[in-house]
Amino acid sequence: MSELRYEAPESVSAAVALLAGAKGMARVLAGGTDVIVQMETELIEPELIVDIKKIPEVRGISAENGGFRVGAAATGMQICDHKEFARTWPGVIEGVKLIGSIQVKGRASMGGNLCNASPGADSVPPMFTAGAIARVVGPKGVREVPVEQIPTAPGKTSLAKDEIVTSFFFPARPKRSGDAYQRFTPRTEMDIAVTGVAINLSLDDKGVCTAARVAIGAVAPTALLVKDAGAALVGTKVDDAAIEKMVAAARAACKPIDDKRGTKEFRIEVTGVLAKRVAKAALERALANK
Amino acid sequence: MKKHHITLSVNGDDYDALVEPQQTLLDTLRDTLMLTGTKEGCATGDCGACSVIVDGTLQCACLMLGVEANGAKVETIEGMAKGEKLHPLQKAILEHNGLQCGICTPGVLMAAKALLERNPDPTETETRFWLAGNLCRCTGYDKLIKSVLVAAKEMRGA
Numbered sequence: 360m361s362e363l364r365y366e367a368p369e370s371v372s373a374a375v376a377l378l379a380g381a382k383g384m385a386r387v388l389a390g391g392t393d394v395i396v397q398m399e400t401e402l403i404e405p406e407l408i409v410d411i412k413k414i415p416e417v418r419g420i421s422a423e424n425g426g427f428r429v430g431a432a433a434t435g436m437q438i439c440d441h442k443e444f445a446r447t448w449p450g451v452i453e454g455v456k457l458i459g460s461i462q463v464k465g466r467a468s469m470g471g472n473l474c475n476a477s478p479g480a481d482s483v484p485p486m487f488t489a490g491a492i493a494r495v496v497g498p499k500g501v502r503e504v505p506v507e508q509i510p511t512a513p514g515k516t517s518l519a520k521d522e523i524v525t526s527f528f529f530p531a532r533p534k535r536s537g538d539a540y541q542r543f544t545p546r547t548e549m550d551i552a553v554t555g556v557a558i559n560l561s562l563d564d565k566g567v568c569t570a571a572r573v574a575i576g577a578v579a580p581t582a583l584l585v586k587d588a589g590a591a592l593v594g595t596k597v598d599d600a601a602i603e604k605m606v607a608a609a610r611a612a613c614k615p616i617d618d619k620r621g622t623k624e625f626r627i628e629v630t631g632v633l634a635k636r637v638a639k640a641a642l643e644r645a646l647a648n649k
Numbered sequence: 650m651k652k653h654h655i656t657l658s659v660n661g662d663d664y665d666a667l668v669e670p671q672q673t674l675l676d677t678l679r680d681t682l683m684l685t686g687t688k689e690g691c692a693t694g695d696c697g698a699c700s701v702i703v704d705g706t707l708q709c710a711c712l713m714l715g716v717e718a719n720g721a722k723v724e725t726i727e728g729m730a731k732g733e734k735l736h737p738l739q740k741a742i743l744e745h746n747g748l749q750c751g752i753c754t755p756g757v758l759m760a761a762k763a764l765l766e767r768n769p770d771p772t773e774t775e776t777r778f779w780l781a782g783n784l785c786r787c788t789g790y791d792k793l794i795k796s797v798l799v800a801a802k803e804m805r806g807a
């Protein structure tokens with residue numbers, strides 16, 4: 360193993376400067392539940408680890424412009440325990456709750472879940488459907504990037520080597536909105552998604568859907584926001600016919616692999632089944648949220 | 650390799666240690682501080698055998714670097730019994746056969762302690778979900794879960 364350097368800067372600019380100056384492989388350390396395992400199993404041998412947890416703005420959860428700003432390294436337990444956030448974004452919480460065990464959630468973050476860029480990352484589809492915006496900081500300044508533009512392939516992101524996701528903005532939520540996330544796994548807990556579906560929708564006073572976003576996970580090289588699937592619900596009362604159209608669009612967007620967790624055919628089939636269930640769960644929440 | 654000097658509190662005792670940057674908290678506890686009660690199962694965060702409480706949060710010691718624990722308050726299995734007096738969870742797990750080989754036991758106890766500090770009266774389902782990250786290949790979990798519920802009851806004074 361090459362010489363490893365550990366740094367824990369106290370500001371984003373110092374962290375960015377460290378990454379920009381790294382000669383070999385550098386890794387950002389948030390919760391470390393992926394990075395430390397990858398080091399332990401020698402999948403990666405970084406020259407530099409930049410621990411961002413000493414930087415206050417990457418850790419907090421606060422109200423902002425009627426929505427929420429969530430630090431990229433805020434832990435899963437911290438997010439699940441934030442009552443106001445959990446009440447507003449139950450679908451995001453359903454995703455975060457599935458990131459490993461209680462122990463893992465004591466460290467793991469949404470920033471890490473997104474930037475590790477696993478196609479099956481459970482918090483990622485509900486972040487896509489929530490319309491979360493990642494704040495990306497690099498040497499040239501700050502970019503505000505829709506989360507669905509961050510992962511590009513398994514283990515790959517659109518971030519430059521000296522850029523860091525510092526936080527996420529979750530926008531203000533209209534009344535009569537609801538979101539939900541469900542995944543399929545053979546086991547109840549401690550498993551990796553075979554497929555997962557998140558849906559976020561809003562209704563008007565008459566119960567007509569005014570906006571809907573549908574995202575699928577584990578059935579393509581990255582989680583995918585399926586625009587056609589969301590569009591199939593808009594202008595409807597999210598009735599069975601609209602749900603069928605949405606399901607067809609979600610299935611059509613699947614580009615899964617065959618692996619030990621499921622065949623292509625199975626994944627596509629189950630994605631549709633979940634999409635239907637998740638639409639009903641999101642609708643029920645939207646109707647209850649007056 | 651450059652070593653880092655860290656100071657940390659483990660079970661209320663202050664320690665100084667020199668750690669290599671890639672050394673996990675688990676290796677720091679076991680090999681540097683010689684606190685071998687915390688067990689290594691998988692070393693990849695899957696089995697929970699190395700569960701410890703760091704600054705009030707339950708986590709796997711294998712998923713944290715030792716250097717990150719600089720200034721932290723760590724609780725391990727060594728701090729659970731007070732002298733000869735076992736913690737109610739330890740007592741319950743002995744009385745109700747909640748262990749056989751014992752490798753998972755320190756992690757299970759730390760996880761169960763964290764659960765009961767947060768929720769003194771968990772249901773069986775809540776207990777099973779909370780302990781899902783602690784693998785046990787001996788007990789079949791039933792006696793483990795029962796032990797935790799018995800201890801919870803005793804600790805509530807019910």
